[in-house]
Amino acid sequence: MRRIRNHVNPLKTAYATPQAQRVALPEVGEVEVELGCADAQFLFQRAAANPGVTCLGVEIREELVDDVNLRAREGGLQNLRAVFANVNVDLDALLPDLRIDRIFLNFPDPWFKRRHHKRRVLTDEVVDVIHRKLVPGGALLFQSDVFELALEAMAVLEEAELLANARGPWSFLKAENPFQARSLREDRCAARGMAIWRMLYTRAA
Numbered sequence: 001m002r003r004i005r006n007h008v009n010p011l012k013t014a015y016a017t018p019q020a021q022r023v024a025l026p027e028v029g030e031v032e033v034e035l036g037c038a039d040a041q042f043l044f045q046r047a048a049a050n051p052g053v054t055c056l057g058v059e060i061r062e063e064l065v066d067d068v069n070l071r072a073r074e075g076g077l078q079n080l081r082a083v084f085a086n087v088n089v090d091l092d093a094l095l096p097d098l099r100i101d102r103i104f105l106n107f108p109d110p111w112f113k114r115r116h117h118k119r120r121v122l123t124d125e126v127v128d129v130i131h132r133k134l135v136p137g138g139a140l141l142f143q144s145d146v147f148e149l150a151l152e153a154m155a156v157l158e159e160a161e162l163l164a165n166a167r168g169p170w171s172f173l174k175a176e177n178p179f180q181a182r183s184l185r186e187d188r189c190a191a192r193g194m195a196i197w198r199m200l201y202t203r204a205a
């Protein structure tokens, strides 16, 4: 069995060199993307509940990508697939503009040490790319169990003029995750009774 690494450093040269090719998507129909999908539990639930929606996971750990694709095939989920890419360098090349209905950033950044903060996934550059990829009215969901991380992400997102916070400026979603799917990390947080910080942004135009 292939060993699955706990983390890879996205700044390592091998990952920092753009290498993704444009992903093939159907001409019509909604598309959802999870950035940093890991085992893609969230997308497996979304894909099973929404067979007409194409679900795409983006993940930097290649072994996880292979495993997701194998399980999707074995489970007969033709609308789910994962691709190997570094969100911080590959996203623009990977996805067509104005094509994605929903983007999920579920529990990113396991980097707590200050010297690792430069590895953050949600940068101003990535937010610009996300904006370009979303259809008008398309949505970005961000979730984290780390309040400081959620606040940092909110600061980046509030700066993005063309994304609007669905609950009003500087607001978290109060209720449950509105997408009726739970990632593995969310399950683990729920089992430990931990608070989860969520924000929903939509592309205005």
Ligand SMILES: C[S@@+](CC[C@H](N)C(=O)[O-])C[C@H]1O[C@@H](n2cnc3c(N)ncnc32)[C@H](O)[C@@H]1O
Binding pocket: 007, 008, 010, 035, 036, 037, 038, 039, 058, 059, 060, 061, 085, 086, 087, 088, 105, 106, 107, 108, 109, 110, 121, 183, 184, 185, 186
């Ligand atoms: C803490 S895990 C969360 C996984 C899943 N979203 C969940 O909620 O259970 C973060 C995932 O993002 C991936 N990741 C981190 N940086 C990335 C990057 N720059 N590009 C693509 N994936 C990345 C990691 O390999 C890891 O699988």
